[in-house]
Structure formats: structure tokens, C-alpha cells
Amino acid sequence: MKAKLFILLTLILSSLHISAQDFTQQVKKFITVDSSLVAITNVSIIDGTGAPVKSNQTIVIKNGIIDAVGDNDSIKIPENALAIDGTNKTVIPGLVMLHEHMFYPKPFENWFSVGQMTFTFPRLYLAGGVTTMRTAGSIQPETDLNVKKWINEGKMTGPKMDVTGPFIEREGYQIPELGFINGTSDVAKLVNYWADRGVTSFKVYNHITKEDLKICVIEAHKRGLKVTGHLCSLTHREASNIGIDNLEHGFMVSSDFVKDKEENHCDPFVARKALDQAPLDDPRIHSLIDLLIKNKTAITTTPVVFEPFTGHEVVPGGGLKALAPQFQEKIQERYDRVVNKDSSAIKRFEKNLKWLKQFNDKGGLLVAGTDPTGAGRTVAGYANQRTVEILVESGFSIEEAIKICSLNGAIYLERQKDIGTVEKGKKADLVLINGSLKQNPKNIREMEIVFKDGFGYDSKKMFESVQGMVGLN
Incomplete structure (x- = not known):
């Protein structure tokens, strides 16, 4: 009884x-x-x-x-x-955004550096409608894993998190928070160590080799985990053929248009110039899009971090007030110096969005994120909302924009049975x-x-x- x-x-x-x-x-x-x-x-x-x-x-x-x-x-x-x-x-579904970070740029003199935003960013992501996020590279993966755990336990305010391991990169850019592999033999060790710690994906970076990526993909896929990349030394075509699951930043960092490109070599300035010179209807982009779709390679667009200065907010989405006063001052000063001097950036920004719409309309899996790095104008939460606006401004319907920022992200994470749409039986x-x-x-x-x-x-x-x-x- x-x-x-x-x-x-x-x-x-x-x-x-x-x-x-x-x-x-x-x-x-x-x-x-x-x-x-x-x-x-x-x-x-x-x-x-x-x-x-x-x-x-x-x-x-x-x-x-x-x-x-x-x-x-x-x-x-x-x-x-x-x-x-x-x-x-x-009512819209909770946003599922796939290029988020728990850090923010804090440059010093001529050094690019970042600092962990352990407390502000998780709260801002949720405030901006993000209920599930993937970090696309960690500088403090143990911190990110702890934050994920404490959010799940109700001790911190934030979204559900998929944590990506530390950047897999060879020494090239001098960013003090990045770790660097000494050779391909380090890749499998790194993947398996952090997979054991609980990360759910891996990110390769600008200066890796084809062999580095091959090993990363093999080891991650063995464990049912995925690999994404912000690439330069490898073209999108090369990475897709190797088996990478996702490419970051749309076509903004693609080195596929460099003539006679040196294998495994990154020159971002040459890549950017080649991208600028490529015509909108370049046959190479059509071929690349078809290949990515054939290989089921997803693309993450991060338009806010590339948003031009001219005709746009100082901090896209209205997030200037979120910054500490000293950062507000620095961002405003840089904006004032660059505004009306970014015509090439405007053209590149618009071209990339048009190519992404072609990729999406042909059936490619287009997902979205913010990447709160760059010049410091990208702030968690505010940038997520602004991402939806940019997609609509670039020709997507509001319904398509919401799908890219919700269901498509859920599909990539293989969680579409639980999240991503307003549908009976799914998580609220x-x-x-x-x-x-x-x-x-x-x-x-x-x-x-x-x-x-x-x-x-x-x-x-x-x-x-x-x-x-x-x-x-």
C-alpha cells in the first residue's frame, strides 16, 4: 500500500x-x-x-x-x-547554429588573440534564440565541456551544446591560443584523446595537409563523429573528395579559384584576390557546387563576421551595447577608419551569398553560424538574429532562412527527430x-x-x- x-x-x-x-x-x-x-x-x-x-x-x-x-x-x-x-x-523553432564560439577577439599590438567568454556568451546565445549550438573550434575545450555539463545540470544559462575539439592546425598564423601539430602522426592522437573527453566534432584549419585531413576524417568517422574545416591550404574540392563533412564560411575562404595553386600551401591574400576576380557565373563555381552536393558536403554560412562596414551597423544585430566600454571604443574607431573603404569586401560578400543560394537551391545542405571573431563586430546572440536578416536580404524567403537556421542544423547534427521544427512529438x-x-x-x-x-x-x-x-x- x-x-x-x-x-x-x-x-x-x-x-x-x-x-x-x-x-x-x-x-x-x-x-x-x-x-x-x-x-x-x-x-x-x-x-x-x-x-x-x-x-x-x-x-x-x-x-x-x-x-x-x-x-x-x-x-x-x-x-x-x-x-x-x-x-x-x-513562433519559430529554436535556432540550431553551427559555427559558434565561446571566445571573442582581444588583439594586442600586432597580435591576433582571443579570450574565453565563459559566462556572457552562453547566456547571449540563448537570449538570441539559439537552443542548440555547435562550437566550431575550441581554445579551451575543457572549459566548453564543463559549461555544456553545467548547462545540462541547470547550473548555468545557455543552449544545448555540441563541443568541437581544439583546432587541428600546423603552425602558420601566429595566434597564441591555438595548439599546433608537429606532423600527421599527431592527428590521430589528438582526435582520439578529445573524443574520449567528450567532444562531438573536430575542426581542421588553414595550414593542414591532405594527409592530415585524411587521418582526421578516418579517425573521427570511426567514432561516428564529424569533421569540419576553415580551409586555405586545401581547396574545397580536395577536402570534399577526402570526405570532410562540412566547410565553414561558405566560399569566402575558398582557394579553389587560385590558378596553379601549390599543393598544401596557404596564401590567403592570393586566394582572396582570385575569389574577387572570379565572375559571378564562373563555370568553376557550378562544378564545385555540383561536386559538394554529390559528396554530401554541407556548407556553413557565417555572413555576420564578413558583413561590410559601409551601410551597416557598427555591431551587426545591435550588439554594440553588449561590449565592455573599452571594446566599444575600439570597435567604433575601427569602423570609422574603414567605412566607405570596403568596396571590394561588399562585392565579395554579395557574390558569396548568391553562390550559397545556388548551392541551397540545387539541394545542398546549407547551415548557418556566426563565428564571433574577426574584427570584433560579431557578438553572440545579436549575430544569430542578424544572420536570419541577412539571409532574407540576400534573396531567401523568411521561411527558407528559418529552415537554414533550424532544421538544416538539426539534420547536420542528426537530431532532426528531436529538434529543428515546430512539430508534434519534438522537444519544445x-x-x-x-x-x-x-x-x-x-x-x-x-x-x-x-x-x-x-x-x-x-x-x-x-x-x-x-x-x-x-x-x-
């Missing part, structure tokens, strides 16, 4: 909250929805599949799972559900936005509640909590 009473009591208590997960007070202060039963009514939905926006919809969330979704008239709202009026609002990873994205894509900045596993977090409160802190921690 006592056993039956205990089971009954357990069931009653479990129905009062989404799960038995405990949150620290530091996390709880951002949670505005903590109920096992939620109904968002009369809302517009962009479901992440690329289908047209649907109006007058109701979503029922039960125990962290989407229990029902459909027309208002067809969905019965359960008794005791927490009702949220979605009138004049839009959703974003409630004030306004219509169809009428004005910039309403992506009007996020109100970010649901992760059914818990609703206050977007504005998370953004405000770390205002003026980026660059410090």
Missing part, C-alpha cells in the same frame, strides 16, 4: 513541473515559464520546414514536448494549461517573437520567450544581464 501511495505522489508531483531538473537561483531568475502544461494560442508559426507561415495556430506543450500543434479550431486546450496569448506574435525548443517575421524580418530582434525543453526563458532579461560585459568574461 505504501509503495502505491509513493508512486501516486511521485506522479502528482511530476505533473506540476516539466521535469525533476533543479535549477540554481542564477538560472531561475531568467525562467518565466515553468509549467508542465502550456498552450500558446492564436499565434503565427514558421515551422522550420520551409513551408509557408501559418496563422491562427495553437501549440500545446506537455512535459517539455510539443503535444499538439494546428489551427485554433482543431486544437483543444487542456484544462489547467498555462495560456499564452500569441495574437500578433510569431521554440521562440516566441513579438510581431510578424513575414511582414518585417527585423522583428527577429523582438524575441520575448525562448523555450528550451519546454522551459521558457526571458530573452530581454538575459540580454540585459550581461550588457557591457562582453570582452571581459
